[in-house]
Amino acid sequence: MSFVGAPVNRTDGWAKVSGAALYSAEHPVPNLAHAVLVTSTVPSGRITRIDTRMAEQVPGVLLVMSYENAMRLPPATRMGKLQPPIGRALTLLQDDRVYYNNQPVGVVVAETLEHAREAAARLQIEYERADAVLDFELAKQSVHPPGTILGEDPDTRRGNLQTGLLTGSARVEATYVTPYESHNPLEPHATIAAWEGDRLTLYDSTQYIKGVQRIVAETLGMPADRLTVFCPFTGGGFGCKGSVWSHVVLAAMAARQAGRPVKLVLDRNQMFGPVGMRPATEQRMRLAALSDGRLTASSHDVTSYTSVIEDWTEPSALVTRMMYESPTQETSHRLAKMNLGTPTFMRAPGEATGTYALECAMDELAYELGIDPIELRLRNYTERDPDKGLPFSSKSLRQCYEVGAQRFGWHGRNPAPRSMREGDKLVGWGMATATYPMRRMAAKASVVMYPDGFAIARSATQDLGTGTYTVMTQVAADALGVPLANMRFELGDSRMPDAPVSGGSMTVASVSSAVHAAAGALRHKLASIACAHPHSPLHGAVPEEVGADAGWLFLSGDPSRREPMALVVERHGQGPIEATANAAPGEEKNKYSMHSFGAVFVEVHVDELLGEIRVPRVVGVYGVGRLLNRKTGHSQLMGGIVWGLGMALFEETLIDKRIGRAVNGNLAEYHVPVNADVGTIDVQVVEEHDPYVNPLGAKGIGEIGITGVAAAVANAVYHATGKRVRDLPITLDKLL
Ligand code: MOS
Numbered sequence: 001m002s003f004v005g006a007p008v009n010r011t012d013g014w015a016k017v018s019g020a021a022l023y024s025a026e027h028p029v030p031n032l033a034h035a036v037l038v039t040s041t042v043p044s045g046r047i048t049r050i051d052t053r054m055a056e057q058v059p060g061v062l063l064v065m066s067y068e069n070a071m072r073l074p075p076a077t078r079m080g081k082l083q084p085p086i087g088r089a090l091t092l093l094q095d096d097r098v099y100y101n102n103q104p105v106g107v108v109v110a111e112t113l114e115h116a117r118e119a120a121a122r123l124q125i126e127y128e129r130a131d132a133v134l135d136f137e138l139a140k141q142s143v144h145p146p147g148t149i150l151g152e153d154p155d156t157r158r159g160n161l162q163t164g165l166l167t168g169s170a171r172v173e174a175t176y177v178t179p180y181e182s183h184n185p186l187e188p189h190a191t192i193a194a195w196e197g198d199r200l201t202l203y204d205s206t207q208y209i210k211g212v213q214r215i216v217a218e219t220l221g222m223p224a225d226r227l228t229v230f231c232p233f234t235g236g237g238f239g240c241k242g243s244v245w246s247h248v249v250l251a252a253m254a255a256r257q258a259g260r261p262v263k264l265v266l267d268r269n270q271m272f273g274p275v276g277m278r279p280a281t282e283q284r285m286r287l288a289a290l291s292d293g294r295l296t297a298s299s300h301d302v303t304s305y306t307s308v309i310e311d312w313t314e315p316s317a318l319v320t321r322m323m324y325e326s327p328t329q330e331t332s333h334r335l336a337k338m339n340l341g342t343p344t345f346m347r348a349p350g351e352a353t354g355t356y357a358l359e360c361a362m363d364e365l366a367y368e369l370g371i372d373p374i375e376l377r378l379r380n381y382t383e384r385d386p387d388k389g390l391p392f393s394s395k396s397l398r399q400c401y402e403v404g405a406q407r408f409g410w411h412g413r414n415p416a417p418r419s420m421r422e423g424d425k426l427v428g429w430g431m432a433t434a435t436y437p438m439r440r441m442a443a444k445a446s447v448v449m450y451p452d453g454f455a456i457a458r459s460a461t462q463d464l465g466t467g468t469y470t471v472m473t474q475v476a477a478d479a480l481g482v483p484l485a486n487m488r489f490e491l492g493d494s495r496m497p498d499a500p501v502s503g504g505s506m507t508v509a510s511v512s513s514a515v516h517a518a519a520g521a522l523r524h525k526l527a528s529i530a531c532a533h534p535h536s537p538l539h540g541a542v543p544e545e546v547g548a549d550a551g552w553l554f555l556s557g558d559p560s561r562r563e564p565m566a567l568v569v570e571r572h573g574q575g576p577i578e579a580t581a582n583a584a585p586g587e588e589k590n591k592y593s594m595h596s597f598g599a600v601f602v603e604v605h606v607d608e609l610l611g612e613i614r615v616p617r618v619v620g621v622y623g624v625g626r627l628l629n630r631k632t633g634h635s636q637l638m639g640g641i642v643w644g645l646g647m648a649l650f651e652e653t654l655i656d657k658r659i660g661r662a663v664n665g666n667l668a669e670y671h672v673p674v675n676a677d678v679g680t681i682d683v684q685v686v687e688e689h690d691p692y693v694n695p696l697g698a699k700g701i702g703e704i705g706i707t708g709v710a711a712a713v714a715n716a717v718y719h720a721t722g723k724r725v726r727d728l729p730i731t732l733d734k735l736l
Contacts (some may be wrong), residue, residue, distance in 0.1 A: 003474040003484055004696065007631035011489070012233070012469045021233045024205040025190035025265050032192070033062055034113040035254050035264040036120040037247055038106035039274065040098045043339040043660030044132035044308075047096040047105060047125055054122040060111035061119045063258040067093045067105070071253055074221035087215045088342060089310035090246040091274075092253070098127060099309050100339050101660040102273030104246045107254045109262055132339035133308075134660040136280045139336035140303055146313040146335050150350075154313065154333040156321055156387065161286075164297025164328030168288025170368040176285065176357040177727035178710075180305075180653035181278040183346050184667060185464075187235020188271055191251040194261035200227045204248055207237040208501035210460050213494040215244045216252060232492035234502075237464040239345030242503040245275045272665035276344025277653055279304040279314050283357035287364075293371045293379040298326040300358065306335040307342040314343065315350035319435060319707075320358050321387035322593065324380035339660055345503055347643060348703035351436050352710070356647075356728065359432035359711030364724065372415065373431055373715070374401050374599075385593030393592035394690035396623030397433065400599040403684055404431070404621040408601035417722035425605040425614075428720025434598035434622065434708035438699045439506040442584035444497030445514035447476055447522045450576045453551055453566030455482055457519060458490045461499035461511045466702060467632030468507055474628060475512045475696065479519035481548025482565065489515070497580060505700035508628060510583070513694045517581035523548050525579050530568045537561045588692040596699045598622035600641070602712040606720045611732030613717060615645055616679040618709070623688040625699035630685075633701055637683045640705015646672045647706065648713035649729050 015021040052064045070093035091103050098105065106123060110116035133139045146154050165171065192203040200222070206212050209229040217224040234241060247264055255262040266275065281304045288297040300320040306312050317331035346352075366373040381398065384391050405411060413429050414420060420427035445459040457476035463469050469489050477487040490496070500510050527546035530536040530553055538546060538553060538561055547556045554562035569577050601619040606612070620641050627633040650671035653662045664670045690697045710728060717735070718724050725734050 003478050004628055005626065005630065006474065008470055008474055008484065008629055010467060010470045010632065011473050012463065023187050023233050023235050024192065024203045024231060025263055027192055027203045029192055029194055029261045031260060033109050033111060033258055033260040033262050034116045035107050035109045035251060035262045036116040037104055037250065037264060037266060037270060038108060038120050038123055039270060040101055040103040040105045042098055042127045042129045043101040043134060045098050045130040046128045047098065048128045049126040051124040054124065055108060055119040058110065058115050058119040058122060060115040061108065062111065062260060063109040063254060064119065064123060065093065065107040065254055065257060067096055070094065071257060073219060088243045088245065090249060092246055092249055100273065100307060100341050102270065102341065104250060104274055107250050109254050109258045132660055133337060134339060134655065135657045136305055136336065136338065139305055139338045140282065143303055143334035143336050146311045146333055149313045149315045149333060152315065152318060156329065156331045159328035161297050161299055161328045161330045165286060165288045167296040169291045170289050170365060172285065172287045172361050172364045172368060174285055174361055174364060174726055176283045176360060178281045178353045178356060179728060180280045180655060181346060181647065181651045182272050182653045182670060183238040183240040184271055184670065185236025185238060188266045188268060189241065189245065189247060189275055190265040191248050192261065192263045193251040193255035195255055198222065198226055200252055202227065202229045202252065204229055204231055205234055205241055206231050207234060207241040207462055207464060207503055209462065209492060209494045210498055211501055212244055212248060216249055219249050220252060229494040230492060231462060234462050234464045237502065238347045239349060239503060240275050242345050242501050243276065247274065268667060269665040272653060272662035273341040276342060278346035278349065279306065279343035281314055281316055281353050283316055285357050285361035287361050289365055289369060291369065293369055293376045295324055295326040295380050297328045298324065299330040301332045303334045303336055305338045305340065305343065308337050308339055310342045311335055312343045314353055316354035316357065318350050319354035322385045322595065323358060323433065323435065325382040325386055340655065348436055348706050351703065351707045352647060355432060355434065355707045356710040359708055360714050363430065363715040363718065374405060374410065377401065377433060388593045390591065390593040393588065393594045393692035394625065394688055395597055396686050396688045397597035397599065399686045400597060400621040400623055403686060404599040404601050404619050407682055407684065408619040410601060417719055422605065424608065426608055426720040428604045428606065428716040428718065430712045430715030430719055431599060431601045432708040432711035432715060434600050434704050436505060436596050436704035436707055438509060438594035438596060438693050439504040440509040440585045440694055441500035441506060442582065443499045443510040443514040444580065444582050445511065445518040446497050446578055446580040447480060447518045448576045448578040449522060449526065449565060449569050451566060451570040453564060454486050455480060456488045456490055457515050458496045459499045459511050459514060460494055460496035461491045461507055462502040463491060464502055466636055467629060470632055471508060471628040472511060472515050475515050476519045479516045480523050482551045486551055505702035508698050509694045509700045512628065512696050512698060513583035514581055516695055517583050518579055521581050522577065522579035525577060526565050526568050527553055529572055530563065533571060535571065537563050592692050594693050596622065596624045596704045598704055598708065600708040600712040602716045604713060604716040604720055606717065606735065611735035613649055613730060613732065615713065619682045620705065621684040621686060622704060623686050624701050624704065625688055625690045625693055626697040627685050628698055633685065634683045636701050637705040638681050640703065641681055641709055642673055642678055644706045644709020645678065645713065647728060648710040652729055
């Protein structure tokens with residue numbers, strides 16, 4: 001019996017489509033009041049006057065909270081950075097300073113949402129505006145190096161780059177630009193805060209309930225065990241819900257001051273500023289190669305913006321460090337301070353933007369050399385991570401290129417630009433490499449079986465719509481040896497065993513290891529109890545000889561000696577039987593470099609007169625270790641590819657350089673692919689066994705899907721048109 005890998009339907013699918021699944025703003029809390037976040041209208045300066053009279057006249061208003069009357073927080077946490085990157089520099093109404101437009105400056109609480117909104121609109125705030133840096137072009141003129149980025153050095157150097165550049169017979173030097181992009185999960189950030197004496201309950205839409213518990217408790221100066229966080233369903237996250245942002249703490253403060261439970265939901269426009277975005281980047285690439293295609297030099301220099309209150313770095317050059325063999329190399333990251341909200345993790349931070357630059361530059365180099373783009377990559381293929389000097393724990397990229405090329409029909413391609421047509425459309429074929437690191441952190445889980453044979457596994461993790469409920473049910477049922485229908489997985493409650501942030505594509509790698517261990521421990525416990533009981537057919541056997549399947553324990557050497565697990569629990573007579581386990585990465589992570597890889601192939605059709613770009617088909621082939629569920633897994637990879645198409649062709653947060661606000665801060669004008677923009681997507685996962693990443697050999701797939709796609713599209717557009725567009729998104733005006 002093996003449920004792991006099977007295309008099992010989502011265990012929470014029915015709850016979701018029927019509306020039974022409660023998202024954070026939907027939990028019924030008695031006596032609930034409604035809060036509206038008020039945000040700044042200038043990008044920099046001070047608040048000089050707050051007139052609350054008009055607001056307070058609105059019926060049902062309970063609280064108008066600003067820096068003038070907000071509760072004082074322990075000084076150490078004011079604007080302080082608490083355990084970055086999850087604990088961020090927040091603005092919590094402790095002073096009159098404004099650092100960016102759309103920054104939280106007040107909270108209005110009323111009996112109804114309508115009254116709170118009306119009062120918020122009537123709140124009059126005057127500012128003394130100060131100089132603000134709002135143009136990335138100008139900001140770039142003064143940059144600084146960040147500290148470490150996700151534990152890595154911002155700069156690296158290997159060999160003598162100048163010599164390497166001169167040694168090559170072909171060179172590419174190009175600068176690629178990516179815009180500000182904003183995550184827009186359909187469920188915006190939302191928090192319900194309810195106090196009972198000195199105990200606080202939060203229903204918060206988050207990728208990290210344990211992080212919310214710890215950071216909100218520290219910020220408010222209370223012990224973490226007095227705070228409970230619930231998040232049974234997260235309506236999308238993509239990185240923006242990986243950190244605790246100001247509104248979460250403000251909801252708790254407002255509830256305390258109003259003396260009522262309070263619900264605070266960000267409006268769509270507030271998703272563009274106070275909760276992070278992908279920063280604009282400028283990436284300078286230099287590559288040189290011998291005539292046979294072997295790289296002699298590679299460099300990748302990244303500038304991205306950060307806010308004036310915190311350094312946050314888009315680590316775009318990390319991908320260049322590990323992707324290809326290159327005897328000389330330099331990489332760097334620099335930050336330009338701007339009066340915008342702090343940028344943050346957005347799906348494949350670093351790899352999404354970094355693969356765009358690197359994989360376009362490789363395509364340009366292929367044309368310089370007259371070598372097929374796949375062949376060029378194969379000539380620089382490496383089985384060792386050249387930056388870390390470690391072998392990869394597994395790497396199936398060669399196979400991904402092969403399978404992808406075959407499924408796509410790549411070998412029929414005429415490499416000359418503008419050489420392919422279909423009717424009045426120019427046809428282009430492009431490819432690129434995809435990659436994402438295999439991350440894993442310590443996690444805990446428990447599994448309990450009841451006398452009726454039903455079992456529940458638990459871990460304080462999250463399901464962002466990605467399938468955590470489903471795959472953990474599969475893992476637990478397999479490891480315990482019970483039918484799927486007899487296993488339930490529960491998550492989203494901070495009182496459950498610890499789990500890490502659902503970011504960095506690490507939930508499966510981290511939590512499945514703990515669930516697997518806990519279910520295995522329970523199975524062993526049940527076997528021990530059975531073997532010790534005189535009435536059991538297994539009496540006298542040793543637990544290690546006992547197998548489990550479909551809810552039965554049996555003797556491996558003589559399967560006729562067997563009994564139901566439920567009977568073992570019942571006869572034991574002490575209620576449910578539980579086991580817990582911790583699982584943490586071991587020594588292997590120091591011995592191997594762990595990454596997923598893939599290959600993306602894209603066909604574009606470009607209208608020669610109008611410049612309109614369509615993408616009739618994409619082939620994406622990935623090596624991601626063991627895929628825990630073929631259905632949810634393929635869907636997630638497909639979703640990543642769709643987002644990659646958005647990054648390539650549509651997405652851009654347009655900042656007004658006069659006031660520092662997004663002018664398209666809504667779902668109507670922030671363009672993303674709709675169904676009509678997406679053609680056929682062929683997702684394949686190659687068989688890959690990796691014994692080093694974790695017990696199940698699963699690498700995590702949340703982010704790799706978006707990587708490489710923008711480059712493959714840009715390369716296809718070049719092939720179709722002969723135009724190399726080096727700034728995203730590739731809108732039609734750039735082709736005319
Ligand atoms: Mo992901 S951007 O690490 O949630």
